[in-house]
Every structure is written in structure tokens, then in C-alpha cells.
Amino acid sequence: MLEIPVIRFGKTYDSMSKEPVVHFETGETLAQMHQANGGLVKMDLRKAKNAREALRSFAPEALIEMCKKAADLYLEGTLPLGDGKQSPAEFVRIQSATTGLPEHMCASNMRKNAFVLKNMDKVLDALTRGLPLDILTKGYGIEGRGVTVSYQANSPVLGLVLPSNSPGVHTLWLPAIPLQVGLMMKPGSSEPWTPYRMYEAFAQAGIPREAFAIYPGPHDVGGALLEGCGRVMIFGSQQTIQQHAGNPRVSVHGPGFSKLILGDDVVDDWEKYLDIMVDSVFLNSGRSCINASGIWVSRHSREIADAIAKRLGPVAPLSPTDPKATLAAFCIPGAAKAINEQIENHLQTPGATEVTASYRGGPRHIPQERCDYLRPTIVHCESADHPLANTEYMFPFASVVECPQSEMVGRIGSTLVCTAITHDEKFKRQLLDATNIDRLNIGEVKTLSLNWLQPHEGNIIDFLFRERAFQDAPPPAH
Amino acid sequence: MSDQSLEQRAAQAKQQLDAHVRECVEWHFNPATGCDYWLNKAKKLDFDPLKDVKCFDDIKKFPHFEDDDLRGGPVERWIPRGLKDKPAYVFETGGTTGLPKSRVVMEDHWIDYEIFSETLPDEHFPKGANWLMLGPSGPRRLRLAVEHLCQVRGGICFCVDLDPRWVVKLLKKGKMQEANDYAEHVIDQALTILGGGHNIQCAFMTPKLLEKLAMKLIDQGSSIRQKGIKGIFCGGTELNQQWYRFCHEELLDGAYIAPTYGNTLMGLACGKPFDPADNYKISYYAPQPRAVVEIVDFKDYNKVVGYGETGRVKLYTFTKELFIPGFMERDEGEREKPFNKFPWDGVSGTRPFHEIAKSTVVGVY
Numbered sequence: 001m002l003e004i005p006v007i008r009f010g011k012t013y014d015s016m017s018k019e020p021v022v023h024f025e026t027g028e029t030l031a032q033m034h035q036a037n038g039g040l041v042k043m044d045l046r047k048a049k050n051a052r053e054a055l056r057s058f059a060p061e062a063l064i065e066m067c068k069k070a071a072d073l074y075l076e077g078t079l080p081l082g083d084g085k086q087s088p089a090e091f092v093r094i095q096s097a098t099t100g101l102p103e104h105m106c107a108s109n110m111r112k113n114a115f116v117l118k119n120m121d122k123v124l125d126a127l128t129r130g131l132p133l134d135i136l137t138k139g140y141g142i143e144g145r146g147v148t149v150s151y152q153a154n155s156p157v158l159g160l161v162l163p164s165n166s167p168g169v170h171t172l173w174l175p176a177i178p179l180q181v182g183l184m185m186k187p188g189s190s191e192p193w194t195p196y197r198m199y200e201a202f203a204q205a206g207i208p209r210e211a212f213a214i215y216p217g218p219h220d221v222g223g224a225l226l227e228g229c230g231r232v233m234i235f236g237s238q239q240t241i242q243q244h245a246g247n248p249r250v251s252v253h254g255p256g257f258s259k260l261i262l263g264d265d266v267v268d269d270w271e272k273y274l275d276i277m278v279d280s281v282f283l284n285s286g287r288s289c290i291n292a293s294g295i296w297v298s299r300h301s302r303e304i305a306d307a308i309a310k311r312l313g314p315v316a317p318l319s320p321t322d323p324k325a326t327l328a329a330f331c332i333p334g335a336a337k338a339i340n341e342q343i344e345n346h347l348q349t350p351g352a353t354e355v356t357a358s359y360r361g362g363p364r365h366i367p368q369e370r371c372d373y374l375r376p377t378i379v380h381c382e383s384a385d386h387p388l389a390n391t392e393y394m395f396p397f398a399s400v401v402e403c404p405q406s407e408m409v410g411r412i413g414s415t416l417v418c419t420a421i422t423h424d425e426k427f428k429r430q431l432l433d434a435t436n437i438d439r440l441n442i443g444e445v446k447t448l449s450l451n452w453l454q455p456h457e458g459n460i461i462d463f464l465f466r467e468r469a470f471q472d473a474p475p476p477a478h
Numbered sequence: 479m480s481d482q483s484l485e486q487r488a489a490q491a492k493q494q495l496d497a498h499v500r501e502c503v504e505w506h507f508n509p510a511t512g513c514d515y516w517l518n519k520a521k522k523l524d525f526d527p528l529k530d531v532k533c534f535d536d537i538k539k540f541p542h543f544e545d546d547d548l549r550g551g552p553v554e555r556w557i558p559r560g561l562k563d564k565p566a567y568v569f570e571t572g573g574t575t576g577l578p579k580s581r582v583v584m585e586d587h588w589i590d591y592e593i594f595s596e597t598l599p600d601e602h603f604p605k606g607a608n609w610l611m612l613g614p615s616g617p618r619r620l621r622l623a624v625e626h627l628c629q630v631r632g633g634i635c636f637c638v639d640l641d642p643r644w645v646v647k648l649l650k651k652g653k654m655q656e657a658n659d660y661a662e663h664v665i666d667q668a669l670t671i672l673g674g675g676h677n678i679q680c681a682f683m684t685p686k687l688l689e690k691l692a693m694k695l696i697d698q699g700s701s702i703r704q705k706g707i708k709g710i711f712c713g714g715t716e717l718n719q720q721w722y723r724f725c726h727e728e729l730l731d732g733a734y735i736a737p738t739y740g741n742t743l744m745g746l747a748c749g750k751p752f753d754p755a756d757n758y759k760i761s762y763y764a765p766q767p768r769a770v771v772e773i774v775d776f777k778d779y780n781k782v783v784g785y786g787e788t789g790r791v792k793l794y795t796f797t798k799e800l801f802i803p804g805f806m807e808r809d810e811g812e813r814e815k816p817f818n819k820f821p822w823d824g825v826s827g828t829r830p831f832h833e834i835a836k837s838t839v840v841g842v843y
Contacts, residue, residue, distance in 0.1 A: 015720050016718075016719040016720040016723050016757070016758055017718060017719060017720035035720065037718075037720055037721050037724055038689075039689045039693075039721065039724050039725075039728075039729065040724055040728075042689070042693055043693070043728055043729075046693075046696070046697070220716075223654070226654065227654065227658060239652075242652075243652035243654075
């Protein structure tokens with residue numbers, strides 16, 4: 001069993017308070033996580049400046065090279081973890097064992113993180129729109145077009161309140177390091193693995209340990225990060241999103257309510273797009289905010305729902321070690337049961353039918369001794385008014401909603417990823433203008449197929465840096 | 479002191495508790511001295527407390543006390559007839575939403591804190607020094623109790639207003655910034671008092687406020703100790719082993735901290751004095767025989783767990799003002815062995831009871 005300490009800007013700290021991380025199926029304690037307390041975080045925040053200073057002692061280009069090296073170490077190295085060591089295979093096994101995600105999905109998420117690290121130069125070039133990165137270090141400089149620009153870091157560190165159940169989200173914060181912003185992380189209680197492994201990979205690649213702090217711990221640790229960091233990225237529920245809405249210091253990530261829309265011009269050929277629809281709902285066990293939770297069409301909704309249900313209905317849980325496993329387990333006691341009951345309650349409202357039921361050959365909710373599974377569920381909604389028309393659950397669940405195209409943009413609500421398949425220029429314009437859509441794909445793009453050169457829920461550059469005026473000489477006479 | 483003498487002291491304490499319990503039951507169930515609540519309750523019991531309760535263990539014949547019974551009026555039903563001529567206070571607990579629980583008190587809060595005063599080390603809580611009270615005020619007993627503690631020790635207590643119900647409301651609405659602003663407002667007042675030349679050397683503070691005050695002083699290049707505070711009396715379930723150590727190592731600059739555990743019903747359990755050998759473990763001991771703490775099995779609240787084992791905290795109060803024959807506290811912890819200073823069971827590692835922990839807001843002020 002591993003003992004994993006708190007990391008305080010590169011220094012290990014053994015806490016008196018420890019919490020076990022357990023295997024979701026066997027209950028075996030796999031690690032003891034040393035627990036930080038909020039006060040510890042607040043004390044360390046007083047030294048946050050040093051984290052950025054340590055990173056600024058390297059040029060961004062050097063840090064980018066170290067990120068590339070870190071990608072290899074993260075993906076292939078056997079790295080220290082607490083009082084032990086961890087190979088990539090062990091990482092995958094333990095992440096699966098504590099999050100309930102099948103092992104091959106953990107491996108896939110690992111490759112995704114490594115890809116972003118490996119391509120950090122391209123990612124930053126895209127996100128900064130080609131800005132010479134030394135301008136971010138120095139604070140000002142002259143862009144290629146001969147204009148003086150100035151950027152100021154909003155905070156020497158980025159606070160991270162990370163999730164327990166979505167190992168795929170870590171790509172979002174990786175650019176902070178080459179941008180010379182330190183990290184103060186609160187890992188999810190069941191998924192401390194990625195932050196610790198990433199920390200070791202970064203450190204072994206030459207990035208100063210003083211740039212990293214990792215605080216496993218209770219809620220007050222997250223509260224201290226939110227209170228004290230100039231910029232914080234937090235992952236949570238819809239309630240978390242609402243709580244921090246409008247706070248410029250907080251970048252909040254939660255349910256995505258992502259959608260796939262077929263325009264009136266293509267909907268009669270819906271069968272052509274069935275694979276995209278199924279994959280958007282189903283890949284990564286439907287757990288991600290970028291999985292489609294709604295398929296919106298103006299007609300053929302019943303046939304579409306039926307066709308997706310026919311594919312997904314029979315899918316049943318397999319062991320997480322099985323390479324064919326497609327469903328993630330719910331490891332939080334009671335969560336799956338509550339979701340199942342909520343869906344059943346909503347189905348009592350007329351206007352929606354569960355289409356998967358007839359293909360499933362059994363109940364949706366599969367309780368096991370220490371975890372639960374929810375089998376894929378496709379619901380047909382006669383209109384956008386039904387309570388299930390715009391919901392998101394952390395398993396393969398989607399509503400196929402019948403809605404006139406002219407009303408779609410107004411009715412889909414806040415949508416993280418919208419894939420619209422249409423050639424209708426007027427509709428495309430409407431979609432491009434829709435401010436309730438974050439990432440827009442026009443074309444045959446699965447909602448999960450993210451291009452990392454694109455910003456996600458806001459550009460991290462704009463979040464971490466403030467563009468401001470700077471002059472070191474009088475302007476031309478005018 | 480040998481184990482034998484500890485055993486003797488423990489046996490003596492047990493005898494004293496049994497005698498005290500008999501006396502207490504006689505008082506509370508005597509129609510001339512008891513209160514309406516218990517006299518009425520006695521009619522519904524399937525035993526006669528006056529005849530059938532001869533020792534502490536017999537208290538377990540009573541059903542567990544439901545603290546919801548403390549909600550609403552008339553509060554006079556709690557006043558023992560034998561004390562009806564004494565001036566009464568009413569102290570409240572809970573009450574962020576709905577009716578708070580009320581406890582009527584005449585002198586218990588003074589007596590509890592006088593007993594507690596005897597346990598405070600004079601070198602860290604000097605007699606005659608003035609105090610700062612930085613905790614909940616209003617209908618809570620804490621303010622008056624701490625003020626009395628200070629007066630008993632020959633000092634004058636400087637107080638700051640604090641309304642925890644408002645803070646709970648802010649937190650429940652997710653208004654973190656407003657909650658922080660309120661805490662800042664409290665800390666600003668504390669700093670003003672500390673800077674006022676009042677010879678303040680001792681303080682009561684909640685852990686959250688102690689943290690905030692200490693950090694604010696650190697940011698000003700000062701410290702709790704440099705501001706003259708030698709001893710802090712502090713309580714709350716968030717005062718755990720790790721936090722205690724954090725305070726010693728990083729926050730207090732050598733000031734002494736006396737952890738306590740208690741509530742409006744029981745009074746105040748004292749912390750075992752700091753001993754490096756305990757590795758920052760905090761153990762509390764009730765002021766027996768006036769109150770008793772037991773650690774009981776999660777599935778059988780009448781079964782005490784073994785030493786070092788985990789269970790739910792069960793409290794008993796046996797004073798002339800209040801009789802509580804077993805109340806299930808919203809905390810859990812480990813059963814601790816008696817030791818020389820307190821030769822009866824204690825509790826360590828107190829934390830919110832795991833079955834209700836998620837729905838409880840703790841440590842708001």
C-alpha cells in the first residue's frame with residue numbers, strides 16, 4: 001500500500017491526517033493519502049510568488065521542451081509515487097481501480113494528456129495567436145506586426161480543484177507550466193494519480209519542483225484555494241457552476257449539456273450519421289461533459305432514438321480490466337440509484353419514452369456489492385418542453401428531442417459542445433451567432449473529437465493573463 | 479503514579495459518579511424539586527427512576543434523550559422547581575432555520591467554566607490577565623461563559639459580536655465572499671482591540687478565526703504571540719490532530735493552545751494537556767461527575783466500544799439544573815483510557831458523525 005504525502009511547493013509534508021483510497025470493487029485500501037488542511041494552503045499561498053519566479057528562471061521555450069520530455073516520462077516512465085514507484089501499467093490499473101473507469105479508457109486518457117504535453121508548442125502558438133512567449137515572461141514586447149503589447153499574469157499560481165471521476169480533464173491545466181504559472185492542486189479523492197504522476201514527470205524533466213503544490217484533503221482545502229488563488233479552475237456539478245458564475249477569478253467546469261443537431265437539410269439521411277451520434281453519446285462511457293446528452297432533430301426523432309437504442313441497449317457491464325469494457329462503474333454509494341430514480345420520476349411526465357428498455361433485457365440500474373452500473377439509456381422526447389430534454393448524467397444517456405429547427409438554438413440552452421450537421425448557411429449563421437454554445441462543430445465531428453489547438457470553455461491565456469497598455473516612449477504626434 | 483493508583487482513582491471516580499447520579503435523579507424526579515418536563519416524562523416510563531436508578535449504569539434504562547424536545551416553549555418546563563426563584567438565562571443552539579433548541583441555565587455555565595479554569599495552566603493563561611473573546615455571541619452561552627472564566631481568573635473580557643447563523647446562511651447560499659467579508663469584519667475588530675493597550679494575554683477563539691487572525695498578523699510581520707497572547711482556548715470538531723500540529727508548527731509562534739470540546743447541553747470537556755509524546759492527538763475528558771462522555775457502538779448506543787475503538791459520542795449531563803440521560807451527539811471519535819488527571823474515559827479524534835457529516839456545516843466561524 002502506498003503512502004502519499006502532501007506536496008508543498010516541491011517539499012513533501014507528512015500529515016497526521018490520512019484518508020484511504022480504496023479499490024471500488026474489492027474495498028482494498030490501495031493508498032493512504034496524507035490530508036492537507038485549509039490553513040496549510042493559506043500559509044503556502046504566501047509563498048506563491050516563488051512558484052512563478054522558479055518557472056521564470058527558464059525561458060518558455062525551454063519549459064516547452066521539458067513538457068515534451070515530461071510527456072514521455074508520464075506515458076512510459078516508472079516514476080516515484082509517495083513511498084513507492086509506479087509504472088504506466090500500474091498507473092492505469094490503480095486509476096481504473098479507484099475511479100471505476102475501464103482500464104483501456106484510463107490508458108486512452110493517459111495518451112490524451114501526453115499528446116497535449118508533446119504538442120505544447122503548437123497548443124500555445126494557437127492559443128496565444130502566435131505571440132512570442134517571452135512577452136509573457138518579460139511582461140511586454142513587440143509582436144510580429146510591430147505593435148507593442150503587454151501581458152500581466154493575473155496570479156502567480158493557478159489553483160486547481162480537480163474531479164474524482166474524470167481523468168480526461170487534466171489536459172486543460174497543463175499549459176499553465178510553460179506559461180510560467182505555478183500550480184496549487186487539490187486532487188480528486190479517488191483520482192490523485194494524474195496530478196502526482198504529472199508532477200513527477202514534470203520534475204524529472206527538469207521543471208523546478210517549487211512550482212508545484214498538491215493538497216489532497218477535505219472541502220476546506222478547495223475553499224482555501226478558491227479564496228486565495230488569483231485564478232482557480234474548478235470541476236464540479238451544475239450547482240458548482242452556478243455558485244461561481246460570473247466570478248472572473250474562477251474557471252468552472254461541470255456538466256456540458258453537449259448536443260448533436262441534424263439540420264433540416266440532412267435529417268432525412270440520418271442513418272448516414274448514426275455512428276457519429278452513437279459515439280458522441282457512448283465513448284468514454286458517456287462520462288464526459290463533451291459527450292452528447294441530446295440529439296436534436298426536427299423529424300425522424302423516433303427512428304433515430306430507436307436506431308441508437310438498438311446499438312446501445314444491449315451493452316452491459318464488463319470487468320474494468322476487460323479490453324471490451326465500455327461502461328464505467330459508479331463508485332460513490334447511492335449515486336447511481338439516485339440518478340436511476342430521477343430518470344424514472346421524469347419518465348412519469350407524459351411526452352417521453354425510454355427507447356432502450358426494449359433492447360436492454362434487464363434493468364438500467366445494476367447494483368453490485370461495492371459499486372453500481374447504469375446501462376445506456378436513450379429517451380425519446382416529443383418536444384423540448386419535457387424535463388428530460390435537456391439533462392445530463394454521467395453514463396451513456398441521451399435524449400433524442402424533436403424540435404423545429406427554427407427553435408433549436410433558442411431551446412438547447414447552455415451547450416458546451418454543439419455538433420451541427422447541416423449545409424444550410426442561414427442555420428450555420430444562427431449557430432455561429434449563438435452565445436449559448438461554447439465549442440461549435442459544423443460538420444461530421446463527434447462531440448468528443450476535440451482539437452487541442454482550440455480554446456476550451458474560454459482561452460486559458462485570457463484567463464491567466466491580462467492584456468494591458470504599455471508604453472516606453474511617447475506615442476506618435478496626433 | 480502506578481497503574482494501581484490510577485485504578486484506585488478510577489474506582490473512586492466511579493463511586494463518586496454513582497453517588498452523584500443517585501442524588502441527581504432524586505432531585506429531578508422529586509415533585510418538589512424536579513422540572514415539569516421530567517416529572518411528566520416519568521409517568522410514561524416503565525420504571526421508577528427514584529427506586530430503580532441506583533448508579534450510573536442504571537441511567538441506561540432511560541430512552542435516549544431527543545434533543546428536539548428542547549425546541550419551542552414554554553421553556554419554563556425545564557426549570558427545576560427547586561430552583562424556580564433563581565434568575566434564569568436561556569441559551570440557544572442551532573436555529574439557522576426553524577426553532578432553535580433552548581437550554582435554561584441559572585449557574586451551570588459559571589460552574590462549568592470555573593471547573594475548566596482549574597485545568598488551565600497559569601503560565602500560559604496568567605491570572606489577572608485580560609481576555610479576548612472571539613466567538614459566537616447573541617443567544618449562545620459561550621460569550622457569558624468565557625467572560626465569567628476570565629473574571630474568575632481576575633481579568634476583564636473584551637468581546638466581539640459574531641452571529642454564526644448569518645454565516646451559515648451565507649455559506650448555504652454559496653456567498654463565500656460575503657462570508658469572508660464578515661470574517662474580515664470580525665478580525666478587524668479583534669485587531670483593533672489587540673492594538674488598544676488592554677493587556678490581553680489570553681483568548682477564546684474558534685479555529686477558523688484563530689487561523690484568520692494569526693495569518694493576518696503574520697502578513698503584518700507580527701504574530702499572535704508578539705501581540706501578547708500567551709494562551710488560547712479553542713474548540714470545535716475541525717480542531718483535529720493535523721490542525722493542532724499545524725497551529726503549533728506554523729501559526730502560533732509559541733502561544734499555548736488548550737483544545738476543548740463541548741456543547742450547550744453538556745458543558746465543557748477539557749483537553750489532555752499538550753504532551754509531545756501524544757503526537758498531537760487531542761483527547762477530551764468530560765467534567766465528571768457533572769457530565770459523562772461515552773463512545774458507543776454505531777449500531778448499539780448502549781454498548782461502549784473498546785479502548786482505541788471508534789464509536790459515536792454519547793453525552794450525559796447530571797447537574798441540578800439539567801438532567802440528560804444519554805444524548806447522541808452528532809460526532810464520533812475513539813474511546814480513550816483514563817489517566818491521572820482525569821481518571822475516567824475520554825474521547826479523541828472527534829469529528830462529525832460519518833452518517834450525517836455530509837449534511838452538516840461545521841466550523842463556519
